[in-house]
Amino acid sequence: MIWIILATLAMVFVAGFQLLTAGSRHAVQRLSKRLQLPPVQVESMTAMMGKEAAKEFTDYLSHDNETHLHNGAAVLLIWQVLIVDGSEENRQRWHGILSRAGFPALISRQQLLLALGFLRQLEPDSQELHALREQYNAHVSSQKVELEGEFTETSKLVSLSEWRRRH
Structure with missing residues (x-):
């Protein structure tokens, strides 16, 4: 009889935990899926943010809004490129990740300020981050200018709107 009570309590605890964390897990999975990354990338950032900031971040991502998702991706980019690893290879990798996801790869001033708010527990130096953002x-x-030059010189790509005008 005691085993049944303990098993029931364990099941209630697991179910309760799943319900309480469903929103944050969904937000992390949504961003991870859009960026085609394993969720551990986003989860490791939220773990470093601290409990309060991580909740704010996941609540921010929970809005079904493309702008919030883009800004969340920018915060992850800032954390990965400007705080974790500023190497050229990592910059190239994250530029590709954002481009594949359909997000602009440039970091706006507002996104940097948003990241500073979410990453406040890490106490990043805002002057240094602004300089790294500009760089x-x-x-x-x-x-982007180099790639556009390649396409205009060697490619015969036609935009869809131009094709429609012709036909």
Whole structure:
């Protein structure tokens, strides 16, 4: 009889935990799925944020809004590129991840301020992050110009709107 009571309590505890964390898990999975990353990438950032900031971040992502998802991806980019690993390879990787997901790869000032708010427990130096943001954006912009030059010189790609005008 005691085993049945203990098993019931364990099941109630597990079910309660699943219900209480469903929103945050859904938000993390939504961002991870959009970026085509394992959820551990986002979960490790939220673990470093601290409990209060992580809840704010997942609540922010819970809004079914493309802008919130884009800003969440930018916060993850800032954390990965500007705080965790600022190497050139990592910058290239995250630029590709955001591009594949359909998000602009440039980091706006507002996104940086949002990231500073969510990552406040880590106490990042805002001056340093602003400088790194400018450097990152300049690097991404120069790559974009180089790629556009390649397409205009060697490719015969036609935009859909141009094709429709012709036909």
